[in-house]
Amino acid sequence: MSDADFLSAAIAEARLGLSEGGVPIGAALVVSGAVVATGRNRRVQLGSAIRHGETDCLENAGRLPGSTYARATMYTTLSPCHMCSGAILLYKIPRVVLGENATFLGAEELLRANGVEVVNLDSAECKALMDAFIAAHPEVWNEDIGEEP
């Protein structure tokens, strides 16, 4: 399975979130070549302030030992914000593959400065999902990144 294949699992979550009325961002946690959990932004669905794609994925993965995170890659459709990057640093996940960072540039430099490998697949599909959502629901998107409407 390639990085693009695993990103597809995150994109499927983003599309599921969109179908629920949510922000179309998804994530997948892959350990030793297997998807151990997926997640999606559930701000709208759960009225949540902390369920971004990556954090929802980590929560769905449940309590894992550090040795598992140490072999993991986090796939996410969008550049991870400060909270999600912080979660990646907390658990010492060594690699992040993201769909795009044209819509939103997260804390990639912080990740790299802490030794995390960050790969951007520059996915037109991920960007199109976000462009359409932001055009339709700018106030939800701004809330999701801590900006004023």
Add this chain to the structure above:
Amino acid sequence: MSDADFLSAAIAEARLGLSEGGVPIGAALVVSGAVVATGRNRRVQLGSAIRHGETDCLENAGRLPGSTYARATMYTTLSPCHMCSGAILLYKIPRVVLGENATFLGAEELLRANGVEVVNLDSAECKALMDAFIAAHPEVWNEDIGEEP
């Protein structure tokens, strides 16, 4: 109400968490002199990888506009880890008051570098709670901060 008074609300959550068998770390979000939400580490209680004191508090507060976070102070019994510091940065919370950082030093420098005021009340009560828990359950504590048991 003083910072010490508001920290007491976070300590009460830490003690509640301890009574549930959880990691004794609590938090309170204060806006314009009023506690709008409290939270506690619920790794053990909910089998959660993302419910630290501060993130549980933010989740309990629900979806808030950026203008509310901009007037908030996050009180926490322990120095905030990378994930929780990232959540504070995401929502542009301008001030953090912590109980202690002798047990664990989180991402305080990252917060300060991003303009967040960080105040350490150096609470013996907070430190005693953590010292006792870590002595009794070192494996849970190490899991909570992404370290090997």
